[in-house]
Amino acid sequence: MVYDVTIIGGGPAGLYAAFQAGLYGLKAQLLEASPTLGGKVVTYSERVIHDIGGQPSISGHQLIQNLQEQAQLYPLPIRTATLVTDVSYDATAAIYNVQTAETTYQTKALVLAIGGGMVRHKTWPLLAEQTYTNVSYVPQNPAAYREQSVLLVGPGYNLMALAPHLIATAKAVHWIVAKRPFATEAEEQDFLTTYPQIDYQVQPILSYQQANGQLTAVTLANQQTVTVDTVVASFGYRRSLDTHTDWQLTPDQLATPLVQPIGQQVGAKIGVSLIANAFQEGTVAMATIAQQLHPTEKAPMVTTHNQDFDRINEAYWTVE
Ligand SMILES: Cc1cc2nc3c(=O)[nH]c(=O)nc-3n(C[C@H](O)[C@H](O)[C@H](O)COP(=O)(O)OP(=O)(O)OC[C@H]3O[C@@H](n4cnc5c(N)ncnc54)[C@H](O)[C@@H]3O)c2cc1C
Incomplete structure (x- = not known):
């Protein structure tokens, strides 16, 4: 043809x-x-x-x-x-x-x-080349995260825009970054005050757990373990x-x-x-x-x- x-x-x-x-x-x-x-x-x-x-x-x-x-x-x-x-x-x-x-x-x-x-997409360094079915680099429509515990990982400004949209539908929204993504402290404070429902933490993620091809939890530098249903990673392009x-x-x-x-x-x-x-x-x-x-x-x-x-x-x- x-x-x-x-x-x-x-x-x-x-x-x-x-x-x-x-x-x-x-x-x-x-x-x-x-x-x-x-x-x-x-x-x-x-x-x-x-x-x-x-x-x-x-x-x-x-x-x-x-x-x-x-x-x-x-x-x-x-x-x-x-x-x-x-x-x-x-x-x-x-x-x-x-x-x-x-x-x-x-x-x-x-x-x-x-x-x-x-x-x-730049991949999440912690995962190296490993892929998991519930880890994506392209955010979906917020409705797709209904009743899910969502982990947003990385400093990508896409996540800054996505996180507030998830509050209404997701069960929990965790945004974990190794370094502050905000330009100023005032901007960060403003974000936290406006969206107190978002679990925003500046903490390196040290390790993760997986089962059946899915990433199930991450452990932060402060030893806290966060269990997750879905991960959206954003490390730039x-x-x-x-x-x-x-x-x-x-x-x-x-x-x-x-x-x-x-x-x-x-x-x-x-x-x-x-x-x-x-x-x-x-x-x-x-x-x-x-x-x-x-x-x-x-x-x-x-x-x-x-x-x-x-x-x-x-x-x-x-x-x-
Ligand atoms: C952060 C940001 C914000 C922006 N905001 C705006 C805005 O507000 N308003 C606006 O008008 N524009 C905006 N732009 C610009 C806009 O996104 C681009 O002008 C537009 O995406 C260009 O479209 P395109 O289809 O020409 O190229 P692209 O969007 O780059 O698409 C090219 C496609 O070709 C594919 N491709 C490349 N090589 C091959 C190959 N060899 N074989 C097969 N496929 C291939 C690529 O994978 C890609 O999917 C913004 C850009 C950025 C980065």
Whole structure:
């Protein structure tokens, strides 16, 4: 199977481009290196974004969910944990070969939405390479922690935003840090006064217990043992910037309308890397690719007058 377009990267740029690919009737797929969609937004999923036009306030988490939902209005394969390791061009067939660990995909066009490279979580040093099913590095919606004893570990500012949201649902919220994450003592005091329900401790964690593939308790430097149901660890992120410098594409093969860089890669060059810009770039990218691949076809109707959305429109106006 030859795809019309392969989108590399499942951050906001790639996810929105996936929707646009569907709107333009292109046979598309999206390949994302991480197991999780959302790109850099995952690193601040509990923060609220305020500068997307027409969307005054939205959490990173909700934005990623919405983008996934919007992308699947035109169902397409979204392959996570799929790092693109190489792309080469077959000039005879006019096809790009997209190499992953599993297979090679063929595509007529490419949208490069790889941001600053793959986002990798720094792991909790105490666990070394060990993984446990109840330890995650990506916070979920607070409702997922209902009636659980939650251990937040690490200084990540994501936890500072997440902790207060858990109070209403979780059985207990423990936030244990080795070093103070707050900029000033006054800020820390303000946090503690506002959220006395959070068991916040500046204590190194010395050891942990585990059973059946789950982390069950930690022991702090003050000898206190904290039993836990779920752990959210946040030690920051690192990005690997080498993701496409060693691909086989030559500068000529990159500088064609059939290869469209969008999102942070474009923004970084002008010093403004914003989600709203990425959406605009995804739209232009798909319009350009559609024009190249199907020059005689008309552009799609605007969504307000596009029959693809009839079913959604009916539901939208249905009064319960
Ligand atoms: C702390 C913070 C706060 C921010 N706040 C705002 C804000 O308030 N408003 C705003 O507009 N912007 C904000 N931004 C910027 C915004 O997050 C970025 O502009 C946006 O994420 C860029 O989207 P992207 O899809 O281009 O790249 P990314 O989000 O970086 O996504 C790129 C994706 O491509 C994947 N990838 C990379 N290489 C490969 C490969 N070889 N194969 C497969 N997949 C690959 C990566 O794993 C990643 O998921 C903020 C950024 C940070 C760090």
